[in-house]
Amino acid sequence: MTLLTFRFAPSPNGELHLGHAYSALLNQKLAKATGGRLLLRIEDIDTTRCTPEFEAAILSDLKWLGLDWEEPVRRQSQHFAEYQTMLDRLIREELVYPAFMSRGDIRAFIADTEKRGRHWPRDPDGVPHYPAQDKTLPTKERKRRIAENAPFAWRLDVEAAMARTGKPLAWTEFADETLVAMRLVEARPQDWGDVIVARREIPTSYHLAVVVDDALQGISHVVRGQDLFSATGVQRLLQEILGLPQPSYFHHRLVLGPDGRKLSKSLGDSGLAAQREAGVQPDEIRRMVGF
Known part of the structure; x- marks a missing residue:
């Protein structure tokens, strides 16, 4: 029997926000519920805006949230x-x-x-x-x-x-x-x-x-x-x-902002790093996005 395979694929061109947290957690939830696999892909073909620093921050945020995935991580810039x-x-x-x-x-x-x-x-x-x-x-x-x-x-x-x-x-x-x-x-x-x-x-x-x-x-x-x-x-x-x-x-x-618009990296919306620095815990993030 072929396992169902899901993926979370962020771009390291800014910090993750609550919208990314929801998507990542939903993919993990569905993978676990179906007995499937969860893969992580780093979509970094934009070699100007994507940086190793942002990637490191993404991996840190995801681990803090409790996300786990199969190795190796696929990085588009290597392919x-x-x-x-x-x-x-x-x-x-x-x-x-x-x-x-x-x-x-x-x-x-x-x-x-x-x-x-x-x-x-x-x-x-x-x-x-x-x-x-x-x-x-x-x-x-x-x-x-x-x-x-x-x-x-x-x-x-x-x-x-x-x-x-x-x-x-x-x-x-x-x-x-x-x-x-x-x-x-x-x-x-x-x-x-x-x-x-x-x-x-x-x-x-x-x-x-x-x-x-x-x-x-x-x-x-x-x-x-x-x-x-x-x-x-x-x-x-x-x-x-x-x-x-x-x-x-x-x-x-x-996941929308208080004004009803889509969250954006460029506007620094609801960044997970800022939430962590403010003492917010992973379980609180889960509740904030509806889990």
Whole structure:
């Protein structure tokens, strides 16, 4: 019998807050309740913002909370070669293209387009879709720009990728943390436009790394925040075109601040380190997040 496998996957680009505590504890609870495994993954592909100091603080906070996980811990920064292999495949199959427009170029293009009365589509986070101009660049021109070290990112040609699958996509979503009732959710990767799957200097992005990691680690159940619900559509598309297994998903409630907004590392919200320094005990943290 195959064990159910869960994972908690923080990014070491800031301190953990109460929302992370809830997600980590919920994954541990479900792993124990099902007799499954809990893995820890450090999502540190952003080598500029992620630091060893933040990682050490994360591990310390999780141990203080009473979390336990199987070793070894997977660190994404140690697996760029695996992501490169998948990226090379997407390049060979012409499902990605080099995108050269800077943020300023994108803003100017969209402003000009909307000035002429055309509504520009935006993704579920409110970010404008990437313009399609680079898709039509001749191969010779693409190679010239790359040879001249022009900055670019590899973007997924969502339209071509969806056509390659030849079928509608969906994922299995559990209704609550009992992991009993489930439903099929339509995957709508087109809502995000042509997302970045890698950069010139880093052969991956969050979307590509997470589906590769989940497959290589044998993750059966992805339990994460509701804020990532819509992004699952992009990841389902990548799983399909790369022939990767599909986990089941549960997007849990978010722990909100007193003003009703999502907690954020950048705002220093409800940091576990500050709670510890104030004398708060792990059991109190559990009660604060609803356990």
